[in-house]
Amino acid sequence: METRELRYCAADAGELHYGRAAQGPGTAQPPLSRAIRQLERRLGVTLLERTSRTVTLTEAGSVLLREGRAALDAVDAASRRTRRAALSATGHPGLVLVTKAGASAELLSKLLDAYAAEPGAVAVDVLLCGIGEQERLLRDGRADVALLHRPFDSTVGFDAEELCTEGQVAVLPAGHPLAGRAHLRMADVAAVSGLPLPRWPCRDGAYPDGPGPEVRDHAQLLQLIALGRAVAVLPESSRAVLRPDVTAVPVLDAPTVTTLIAWPPHSRSRALAGLVRAATRL
């Protein structure tokens, strides 16, 4: 199987429309149509059920979509990491660390300081990304290492070390009746009428149905909270980055959040090992 075929197939299975799908890989509709037909013949499998009006994924097609995307990420990672390995040989041995914007800010700066103080430390580029994007960046080689947060992020498929565990706080508008309490329970937060929990986008960018407002990043979220349109439950450490017009109250029975440092399996870079060592020593 060639990556071209995988790319075509992924585009088509994603769009379920040959014309639009062809624009992604930058080709025309007939080559795409032929390529998928040929791939189906070679595998002996029907990937797409097509009538002259509609295209639907078969069971096998959805497997190929999922596995194929992972494979394409692996191919991209091979090329990116090779290029970066060559760069680092010529004097620019950098690491790219990715984390969610707004999360673990203090931990991150301590980590960067601690690592920079080590002998042989290399430059670390920090990449701030949106919710759930770390996984992809780590898998396709755009990042070397990530800070993840259990239970929100999955460490599946990566190597990881736990760094710290913390409780969560409810973030409320400053003037809210509950804002004066010493602590809350999840039931209290859930029962706040008029302050629904916000909805975060799924991995495909779509939002689940529900009552809360749609949010995409921390700034949006905090603004909505300050406006009295939402309430959120966040790790304690995010207190450090809260605006003055919102208040944080510990939630005793919220699940604890574990911050981890994660990297692709079989990474054998000395710089990465040093960074992980610095992190676990914090």
Next chain:
Amino acid sequence: METRELRYCAADAGELHYGRAAQGPGTAQPPLSRAIRQLERRLGVTLLERTSRTVTLTEAGSVLLREGRAALDAVDAASRRTRRAALSATGHPGLVLVTKAGASAELLSKLLDAYAAEPGAVAVDVLLCGIGEQERLLRDGRADVALLHRPFDSTVGFDAEELCTEGQVAVLPAGHPLAGRAHLRMADVAAVSGLPLPRWPCRDGAYPDGPGPEVRDHAQLLQLIALGRAVAVLPESSRAVLRPDVTAVPVLDAPTVTTLIAWPPHSRSRALAGLVRAATRL
């Protein structure tokens, strides 16, 4: 990057000889030479340092070799799993479980029985493989799930659940002076003169240097022990498969062995989930 280029590159980086490397992917030397040159130009990276007599891997080349092999495995897995998904839709929904020959025999049969008794259980093919091969089989899609043993196998890159933990025993010739002891320590085993620990092959099939005999599987190992040419430290559960001419004595301070069930990340098969559930219930 096309898989053809990756295949050529992997072959060449593995052989370090264009002529022989060309035989692997079934082509001639000139196309291979050109393909690698072109890949180098496209990536802007020197992969192989070649004189007119010798070929050596650069740092970047070894990164591409490692990452490229992983990517090729992912592509193979995509094609294999797609084919199997199609088969399972037409009535043959099987799982392939891989484990080291001779290990966890009892646990495995209990697991298979327990799973078979569940409603909706599918056929499970058991694949017995050599040391350290499970990882590869799981990664390239030839197997769906594996029984691994920490600390011998790595679970890096997979999802896993721990099943059980056990101590280890020293396996000695039946007539050996230590065979009568109730228990031993690692120091006792190490001090046994004339009975060195055997050497297992590395992932590339080569053996590390050292005094012990080279072994490749359980049968070989037990025969060597029975002959008085080696001693081994194995998990307790292997007692069940020992020959009568060897004796097992618990080693109190040997590292404990954890048996895990592992599967590729993001597997979403109902059958796999059922098998894992049955395993964790044991």
Next chain:
DNA sequence: CGGATCGATACCCCTGAGGTATCGCTGCGC
């Protein structure tokens, strides 16, 4: 110094991927 070995190059052939035009089918609207 000549032969052997190995990677690079030149040259040719031909597969096969891409593009344009068009067909055939289907659902929708008037």
Next chain:
DNA sequence: GCGCAGCGATACCTCAGGGGTATCGATCCG
């Protein structure tokens, strides 16, 4: 009910580029 619009499949052409053979040029060995 008929025509039109939208979509995937097909036909046909073009040509880039991958494969093969022969050969060159460099290097190591005897």
